[in-house]
Amino acid sequence: MSTTLDLDTLNFAKGNGLVTVVTQDAYSGAVLMVAHADREALEHTQRTGEMHYHSRSRGLWHKGGTSGNVQRMVSLTADCDQDAVLALVVPAGPACHNGTTSCFRNEALRSDVFSALDATIALRQQTPVTDGEKPSYTQRLLSDRNLRLKKLGEEAVELATACVDQDAARAAEETADLLYHALVALRAAGGSLQDVREVLASRQR
Template sequence: MSEPVRAVAFDLDQLDFTKSGGLVTVVTQDASTGAVLMVAHADREALEYSLRTGEMHYRSRSRGLWHKGGTSGNVQRVVSLTADCDADAVLARVAPAGPACHNGTTSCFREEALQADVFATLDATITTRMQTTDGTSTSYTQRLLGDRNLRLKKLGEEAVELATACVDGDIERATEETADLLYHALVALRAVGGSLDGVRAVLSSRAK
């Protein structure tokens, strides 16, 4: 059974469709990883369909109104729509069901676009592993999620190894150990019900 469509609040009247002959630019971003997936155009009708169906629709000068993934199945579920300061562009944060590009790649842009938030990508992978912790997988992440003592032991070990590398002044090893520690910390955090968004919120509040 497919998930029910969740309403997205967005006032189309705030957009200025007159600047580009009835169109606004749409920058589509993966809501989970922050990766930029594609840039397209939409008119009021396309955005109305997007809001009504919960899946992205666009307007092409050659194809007319089109439902992203309507044929391929690679739909983009709308998470949020946000207008820019000039009201002639929209940031569409989506949950993609498959590749965004007609070439079959995740993004229409180069690899750098997929690295917008490597921590979010890692966190999303850990979340996926959490859904299949049945004890039969050989995934290291799933082993950690299923064994409290193991993940806490590894968390402590990685912290000590990072401290040792810093004492030694070994930049390369310290960098690698920091990456290992962050990975194990995210796994431990997810295991107790925490999230990367929660960490972001704490850091944001402290920065203020």
């Protein structure tokens, strides 16, 4: 459930009408981007439930309004000086205009490679293959049900074999392969890593 912030407590004057917004994935903890917002942007955010920012070049900016990569607000929290806001969000796609999950590239995602992998799979699913273009392996799996289920089964068997052999290094590699193929199969079924996180979180209650 989203939580609101009393905008009257923010110090907009210190930043000439703006506050800094650090946007973080509510599930993975990955830092997605840093931007600015004025009071109007934050009002739009709280009213619509989707992140709005202030761009010095284009004014009010609805994140994902054009690309579809919106960010659903979970909470807004001010820092101790009331001139910066931490926004916890659920992103619908990449945060960066370059198509990457985070504007900070690998540094922000190093502790959560699963989110980066899931975002890459989602991007492959959204990218059409043009005539004459060779699809990526992920795109082949997404378009071929029999192939992805076959590979999912093969990877599970290979992991089990590595565990029987007590081969930790190979077991780690096979686990990575299995998780990749599982995420592809989940995405093809209409799910995502976020859904898995929610299931696991519900089991901790």
